[in-house]
Amino acid sequence: xxxxxxxxxxxxxxxxxxxxxxxxxxxxxxxxxxxxxxxxxxxxxxxxxxxxxxxxxxxxxxxxxxxxxxxxxxxxxxxxxxxxxxxxxxxxxxxxxxxxxxxxxxxxxxxxxxxxxxxxxxxxxxxxxxxxxxxxxxxxxx
Amino acid sequence: xxxxxxxxxxxxxxxxxxxxxxxxxxxxxxxxxxxxxxxxxxxxxxxxxxxxxxxxxxxxxxxxxxxxxxxxxxxxxxxxxxxxxxxxxxxxxxxxxxxxxxxxxxxxxxxxxxxxxxxxxxxxxxxxxxxxxxxxxxxxxx
Amino acid sequence: xxxxxxxxxxxxxxxxxxxxxxxxxxxxxxxxxxxxxxxxxxxxxxxxxxxxxxxxxxxxxxxxxxxxxxxxxxxxxxxxxxxxxxxxxxxxxxxxxxxxxxxxxxxxxxxxxxxxxxxxxxxxxxxxxxxxxxxxxxxxxx
Numbered sequence: 001x002x003x004x005x006x007x008x009x010x011x012x013x014x015x016x017x018x019x020x021x022x023x024x025x026x027x028x029x030x031x032x033x034x035x036x037x038x039x040x041x042x043x044x045x046x047x048x049x050x051x052x053x054x055x056x057x058x059x060x061x062x063x064x065x066x067x068x069x070x071x072x073x074x075x076x077x078x079x080x081x082x083x084x085x086x087x088x089x090x091x092x093x094x095x096x097x098x099x100x101x102x103x104x105x106x107x108x109x110x111x112x113x114x115x116x117x118x119x120x121x122x123x124x125x126x127x128x129x130x131x132x133x134x135x136x137x138x139x140x141x142x
Numbered sequence: 143x144x145x146x147x148x149x150x151x152x153x154x155x156x157x158x159x160x161x162x163x164x165x166x167x168x169x170x171x172x173x174x175x176x177x178x179x180x181x182x183x184x185x186x187x188x189x190x191x192x193x194x195x196x197x198x199x200x201x202x203x204x205x206x207x208x209x210x211x212x213x214x215x216x217x218x219x220x221x222x223x224x225x226x227x228x229x230x231x232x233x234x235x236x237x238x239x240x241x242x243x244x245x246x247x248x249x250x251x252x253x254x255x256x257x258x259x260x261x262x263x264x265x266x267x268x269x270x271x272x273x274x275x276x277x278x279x280x281x282x283x284x
Numbered sequence: 285x286x287x288x289x290x291x292x293x294x295x296x297x298x299x300x301x302x303x304x305x306x307x308x309x310x311x312x313x314x315x316x317x318x319x320x321x322x323x324x325x326x327x328x329x330x331x332x333x334x335x336x337x338x339x340x341x342x343x344x345x346x347x348x349x350x351x352x353x354x355x356x357x358x359x360x361x362x363x364x365x366x367x368x369x370x371x372x373x374x375x376x377x378x379x380x381x382x383x384x385x386x387x388x389x390x391x392x393x394x395x396x397x398x399x400x401x402x403x404x405x406x407x408x409x410x411x412x413x414x415x416x417x418x419x420x421x422x423x424x425x426x
Contacts, residue, residue: 001351001355001356001357002351002352002355002402002403003349003350003351003352003355003399003403003414004349004350004351004393004395004396004399004400004403005349005399006396006398006399017163018162018163019161019162019163019164019303019304020161020162020302020303020304021163021301021302021303021306021307021308021322022163022164022303022306022322023163024163024182024184036182037360038163038164038182038418039360040308040320040322040360040362040417042308042362043360043361043362046358047358047359047360049360056357058349058359060346060347060349061396062202062204062346063202065145065146065147065200065202065279066145066146067143067144067145067146068144068145071143071144071145071284072143072283072284073143073198073281073282073283073284074188074189074281074282074283074284075200075279075280075281076179076181076182076185076189076191076279076280076281077185077279078182078184078185091376091377092233092234092376092377093233093234093236094377096377109146111146112146112148112203114148115145115146115147115148116146118144119144119145119146120144130145130279132276132277132279133182134180134276134416134418135416137349137359137360137361137414137416138359138360139357139358139359139360140357140358141356141357141358142355142356142357142358159305160304160305161303161304161305161306162303162304164305164306165305166305166324166326178324180305180306180324204344204346205344207287207288207289207342207344207421208287208288209285209286209287209288210286210287213285213286213287213426214285214425214426215285215340215423215424215425215426216330216331216423216424216425216426217331217342217421217422217423218321218323218324218327218331218333218421218422218423219327219421220324220326220327234375234376235375235376235378251288253288254288254290254345256290257287257288257289257290258288260286261286261287261288272287272421274418274419274421275324276322276418
């Protein structure tokens with residue numbers, strides 16, 4: 001599989017909640033890392049998404065928000081993945097920041113250099129990757 | 143709270159509509175400015191999102207679309223926030239455009255320089271910031 | 285209509301599926317090209333979105349993911365639009381890649397230059413534009 005998304009997470013489905021139009025799917029990534037996706041019920045049916053199904057979860061790096069450690073706030077985003085900054089690669093305006101999660105999963109994000117500076121992001125620092133469930137795409141083998 | 147999102151709006155919840163998987167939450171930002179967010183019902187429950195709750199609404203700048211004034215179109219995006227261009231900061235390919243809304247809220251967006259030119263965006267010009275409700279993240283004090 | 289979104293697709297609604305909060309709207313773009321959008325029920329009501337309504341579908345280029353041809357995977361994203369690369373315009377970090385679909389529709393995406401290289405994207409090559417239905421904004425004449 002070759003996709004432009006910088007985040008390709010392998011896992012298996014650990015829970016599915018059905019709605020009329022959308023469904024909420026929880027994916028266990030290995031270790032204790034988990035990711036929740038909102039997909040349409042039509043996708044649940046056509047891809048056969050049930051508990052135990054092996055899937056990949058795709059997330060473009062610009063869809064990931066970062067939060068500094070010690071932020072005294074709880075977010076509606078279903079995926080608040082606490083980890084450690086592995087690397088910061090600055091561009092002209094933006095920077096690509098990669099976190100390592102406790103279970104070993106790596107998460108890449110693109111944020112402004114201004115944000116990197118404000119949040120004090122550098123290798124070794126704790127930070128949280130925030131991903132809205134509706135921005136996660138699931139894939140199964142064809 | 144330190145987050146990478148360039149838009150951090152403070153407000154309080156003025157309406158909640160429940161669905162099976164998702165809920166629609168209206169946030170009053172002060173002045174007459176309002177923002178609608180779609181979050182999961184699980185977030186409504188765990189964060190205790192009810193009418194009157196103080197929240198912050200987070201939106202990454204690249205998730206904001208801009209529309210020139212006088213566009214003869216109505217959009218499905220629940221947040222079409224009409225304001226005035228405060229500043230345009232051009233980068234190599236993109237530009238950061240900040241609008242001021244009537245109630246005083248400022249909204250930052252990242253769009254292409256090509257779009258800035260096509261839409262004639264410069265300080266003082268009227269424009270509309272378009273934000274899909276599903277791209278708004280809500281936060282409450284921890 | 286002047287909007288910053290690089291993708292403005294004209295079409296007419298060919299199907300609508302109602303939920304409690306959200307609705308799924310299928311737009312026929314001409315030729316055999318189709319696009320599915322998730323919008324709120326409130327938008328369905330206020331914009332009068334029913335089968336046969338002429339609409340525009342707006343998608344910002346950074347919300348489009350690309351997949352190389354021959355990928356042995358099926359995705360939950362409702363819009364997997366197979367086409368041919370028309371152009372690749374490299375920037376410092378990202379590149380704008382435009383595909384032409386069989387029905388003639390053009391789709392612009394912004395992905396990293398790293399992804400362009402990994403996927404072997406260049407004019408004439410087959411590729412798939414992946415767009416989550418929740419990232420499509422619909423518009424009707426005012």
